[in-house]
Amino acid sequence: xxxxxxxxxxxxxxxxxxxxxxxxxxxxxxxxxxxxxxxxxxxxxxxxxxxxxxxxxxxxxxxxxxxxxxxxxxxxxxxxxxxxxxxxxxxxxxxxxxxxxxxxxxxxxxxxxxxxxxxxxxxxxxxxxxxxxxxxxxxxxxxxxxxxxxxxxxxxxxxxxxxxxxxxxxxxxxxxxxxxxxxxxxxxxxxxxxxxxxxxxxxxxxxxxxxxxxxxxxxxxxxxxxxxxxxxxxxxxxxxxxxxxxxxxxxxxxxxxxxxxxxxxxxxxxxxxxxxxxxxxxxxxxxxxxxxxxxxxxxxxxxxxxxxxxxx
Numbered sequence: 001x002x003x004x005x006x007x008x009x010x011x012x013x014x015x016x017x018x019x020x021x022x023x024x025x026x027x028x029x030x031x032x033x034x035x036x037x038x039x040x041x042x043x044x045x046x047x048x049x050x051x052x053x054x055x056x057x058x059x060x061x062x063x064x065x066x067x068x069x070x071x072x073x074x075x076x077x078x079x080x081x082x083x084x085x086x087x088x089x090x091x092x093x094x095x096x097x098x099x100x101x102x103x104x105x106x107x108x109x110x111x112x113x114x115x116x117x118x119x120x121x122x123x124x125x126x127x128x129x130x131x132x133x134x135x136x137x138x139x140x141x142x143x144x145x146x147x148x149x150x151x152x153x154x155x156x157x158x159x160x161x162x163x164x165x166x167x168x169x170x171x172x173x174x175x176x177x178x179x180x181x182x183x184x185x186x187x188x189x190x191x192x193x194x195x196x197x198x199x200x201x202x203x204x205x206x207x208x209x210x211x212x213x214x215x216x217x218x219x220x221x222x223x224x225x226x227x228x229x230x231x232x233x234x235x236x237x238x239x240x241x242x243x244x245x246x247x248x249x250x251x252x253x254x255x256x257x258x259x260x261x262x263x264x265x266x267x268x269x270x271x272x273x274x275x276x277x278x279x280x281x282x283x284x285x286x287x288x289x290x291x292x293x294x295x296x297x298x299x300x301x302x303x304x305x306x307x308x309x310x311x312x
Contacts, residue, residue, distance in 0.1 A: 048148075048165030051179075053186055056158040057206040060193040064201030064223060071192040071231070072272065073157045075114035075123070079274045080312035083108045085181045087305040088285075094298055104133035106177055109312060112275040123275040125149040127178060137173055144170040149182055151275065158191040158205075188282045188307050190221055190233055190268055199223055212249065214242040215262070229272040237264045237284050246290060255290040255299070262286035268309070277309040 086105040092098045109128030115121055127147040132138045147170055150163040162182060166175045193203040201223040209215040218238045225232040239262040245254045264284025268277045285304030291297065 048163050051162045051164070051183065053159050053161055054208045054210065055160070056191050058156060058158070058191050058193050058203060059206075060195055060197070060201070060203045061220075062200065062202040063196065064198035066198055068196035068198040068201075070196050072155070073153075073192070074229075074273055075275050076273050077114055079112045079114075079276060079278075081110050081112065081276050081278065082310045082312050083110055083181060083185055083276075084308040084310070085184055085306065087303070090302050092300045104137065106130065106132045106137075106181055108178060108181055110276065114273075114275055121153050123151040123153060125151065125182075130174070130178065132177070137177060140171040140174040141177065143167065144174040144178060147175075147178060149178075151186070153275075154191075156192045156194070157189070159186045159189055162186055184305070184307055185276075187217070188237070188266075188284075189277075190219070190235065190270060197223055199226065208242070209239065213246050213257075215239045216242055224267070230278075231270045231272070232267060233270060234267050235265065235282060237262075237282070239263070239284075239286075253293070255292060256295075258289040258291055258298070260286070260288045262288075262303070266307075278311050279309055281306065281308040283307075 084105060084107045085103075087103040089101040089103070090098050091101060108130040111126045111128065113124040113126075115123060125148065127144060127149065129145045130138075130141040132141060144167050147167045148165045151159050152161040152163075153159055164175075164179055164182065166178070170178075187207070187209060191205045193201075197203075203221050205219040205221070207217050207219070209217050216239065220236045220238075222234045223231060224234050239260075241257050241260050244257050246257055247254050262284060263286060264282060266280060266282030268280035268282065271278045283304065283306045285302075287300065287302045289301075290299045
């Protein structure tokens, strides 16, 4: 019974939002960490927010077959792409009815502009008119047209910061949806190893995802095809919690992490002259179980999220 748990029902329900964001994004983490403490406050639409991204450690496991060549992003010009995200999230507390916290599909047109010089590692993004399967959200997104964002990237393509500047008229719901989608894209991106690689090359990227729960994420990339600057890369994502407990916000206590699985696969098409993927799709999913300290109440979640890139 819910009445036997020291964490009140509202906290348990809030957990669905916190954990969903963590798994969803493998990247929404940083954004939700900033916002989770004050969900009711209005969005700051007149100034931008900078969201630091956790560092990436890259290791080349197998250089692949000959011939081999360096993988060095050389960004130039302007790129138009469409980012589409969606998530399926269901939750059950004990033997109560299953609740659905799924997020409708969100489609965001983006125009990316490469850095103006080799010394400038800031990729500028302009958000077009985004749409959603949720009509109310689509109406809110209309006012967010013209919002801007930026990615700070390294020579290996790793993103180290995400900056978002909503349009003045952007509503909270639209701002949050765009922020979540861009965070997800950041933590589903590919960084490249130093040295030369050939077809079949394998490398890993280690990174932490933080959003109430700290996850250790390993992205394993395999180079399937390459023609000049255009690469097809298969990826696998594995996440494991760093701790066996989850701290609830606002001193709400903690829950034990009984089980946690989150894995995924996908393929991305990368043009080394473009700031964003030119195509591809990644799906990550799993299930989690949490319990209160007394073991009297159990929360189960099943989560799956998908991110897709298409060239506009």
